[in-house]
Amino acid sequence: METAVLMAVIGAGLSISLAGAGSSIGIGAAGVKGAGIFGENPNLFGKVLLMMLLPGSQGIYGLLIAILILNSMGALSGNIEITGVESMKYLGAGAIMGLTGISSAIFQGRVAAAGIAMLPRAEELSGKFIMQAVVVETYAIFGLLIAVLLVLL
Numbered sequence: 538m539e540t541a542v543l544m545a546v547i548g549a550g551l552s553i554s555l556a557g558a559g560s561s562i563g564i565g566a567a568g569v570k571g572a573g574i575f576g577e578n579p580n581l582f583g584k585v586l587l588m589m590l591l592p593g594s595q596g597i598y599g600l601l602i603a604i605l606i607l608n609s610m611g612a613l614s615g616n617i618e619i620t621g622v623e624s625m626k627y628l629g630a631g632a633i634m635g636l637t638g639i640s641s642a643i644f645q646g647r648v649a650a651a652g653i654a655m656l657p658r659a660e661e662l663s664g665k666f667i668m669q670a671v672v673v674e675t676y677a678i679f680g681l682l683i684a685v686l687l688v689l690l
């Protein structure tokens with residue numbers, strides 16, 4: 538049982554650490570670009586902030602899956618009951634969420650940074666820039682869906 542608990546906890550850790558790292562990197566990339574844009578036009582703050590925050594959702598997804606794993610294995614209630622098969626499910630769910638989260642958040646941050654860079658020249662296109670960044674998140678949502686199904690089935 539100790540090995541099963543360890544594998545489940547590793548799954549929860551992978552989910553939050555990888556997805557959270559991706560969000561940090563993505564927000565950082567967009568934030569660096571946004572800081573330069575504020576100097577050019579402080580009135581763009583709201584649009585820049587929105588685009589900068591987009592890659593943060595993957596970290597939230599990773600946290601959600603980590604909490605679901607810990608709850609499903611009984612860690613939050615203090616009554617841990619887990620089989621080897623369940624632990625493999627949780628490890629897989631955490632890895633799926635972590636990997637889709639890190640990759641989509643990093644690339645979403647890059648797309649958001651490119652959109653932020655264009656805002657001073659084409660502010661009227663801000664909705665389209667946001668949509669481009671949102672499309673990248675689709676794959677994190679797919680990972681979230683599969684991870685939720687694995688944990689809850």
